[in-house]
Amino acid sequence: MKKALLFTILLCLFITLVGCIVNNEQPTDDSLLSADTEKDIQETSEVDEETSGVDEETSEVDQETSHDNHNIDPNDIETVIHYDYYYVNLEEALPLCTDIVVAEYIGKKNTERDTINEFVIKKRILGEHVSDTIFVNNRILEVHITATSTSYISDAPDYIVGEQYVLILERSVSVYYETDRYLPVTLLYLPANDLSKSTICGEDINKYTTEIKFTKDLTVSQLLDYLTAATKDNKKPFTGRPYIKSDKLEDVVEGSEYIIKIEVGKNVTSSMTINRAVYECTVKKVYKGELEVDIAVRIFFLPGTVEEGCKYIVAVEESEGTNKEGFVLSSKNSIFTVKQEALIVSKLK
Incomplete structure (x- = not known):
């Protein structure tokens, strides 16, 4: 009797133990896989956040670059005019000009399409005297040099306030502008203090001139003598349409x-x-x-x-x-x- 009772008790304990084992919720292979997947997703998310950080830095660099370029988008026709340009030498540019002056650089202001540079004239060898102060408009252009693979955004040269420059210009007249505009006949840069640094389209001017060489020995007086002789037949006073200047x-x-x-x-x-x-x-x-x-x-x-x-x-x-x-x-x-x-x-x- 005692043995039977003991057997019954042991059997009940065994059944209870088996039930506990069967009903116990152990993680399955699927749940383990899900946990690993969640870890992978979290790691991927962290990588994405790092990548996002890189993109933000890249964006900041792009913004800084665009600031250096006056926020110009070369694909935006509203801000940049696309322009095919032929290299012209100095001799080819001179017949196009209406004004030649030596002038001191005062400063600039930027508009959506132009850089407007202010100069005070120190000496004039060609053109009508309208004012001691002139404003030179440099169009912001995406320039493509025809028959080459060269393209770049063209803006005004880096003039230095207080320095003097020889300017070869075309005067443009319109009732719709506050003052007469003066436009460079080509992308010329002629610093009076060192004419050997002169350029056309950002390149050494000596590559594009044959009648005069821009060396350190060339003086402003010598250059002006050459320009005076070369433009003696220039008769056009301005381009554009004249208008009545009187307010009467x-x-x-x-x-x-x-x-x-x-x-x-x-x-x-x-x-x-x-x-x-x-x-x-x-x-x-x-x-x-x-x-x-x-x-x-x-x-x-x-x-x-x-x-x-x-x-x-x-x-x-x-x-x-x-x-x-x-x-x-x-x-x-x-x-x-x-x-x-x-x-x-x-x-x-």
Whole structure:
């Protein structure tokens, strides 16, 4: 009896132990694999974070590079004009110029498309004296040298404030610019204190000139003598369209091709247009010139000078090649209120 009871107790203990073992939740191979996978994912995530850090550093480097290049995107036509350029030597560039001066560099300002350099003229050997101060516009261009694989972003040379330079320029005149613009006839850099450092398109100028050599012995006086003789037949005073400089009403009325009353319509200025605003206008009255009333015309105004839906009296010139559909201002003082009508009419001859 005792043996039977002991056997029963041992059997119950065995069954209980087996049940505990069977019901115990041990990790399966799948769960072990999942744990390893989670570890792999975590390690991968850490690698991605490190890679992200590298990308951020790269981004910062790219930003610094773009700052050095005036934030220019060579693929953005809004900020850079793509330009095919032929190397020209000094002799080929000289017939294109209207002005040659020796000038001291004052400083610069950058616009979206230009670097504008200010100079004070110290000596002039070619061109009309307009002001002692001139502003030289260097277009920001993506230059491709034709027939070569060379391309680069072209900007103004690294002028030094207070230093003097020989400038070979083309004067450009337009009513839509604050002052006359002076443009380099080619990418020339001629430092007066050491002409042996002169360059064309960033390269030694001696590669692109045959009649004069830019050595350390070459003086500014000698260079100016050569330039004076080489440009003796240059007669063109400027490029662009002349306009009435006077601010006197009688001069503007007398010198303008058309005096008309217009109603300003829609602004149709292109995103590529700078320094002017183009509006569709309707001609309401003609005081001077031959033009039909109630026809639609386009007029180029200075930005911010007219409003849509308003009427003005304007002094304008016909824009070339537009068959009387396009007009430009004849002066910087060519927009009048309709209340000035009697005064304007009194100036007509």
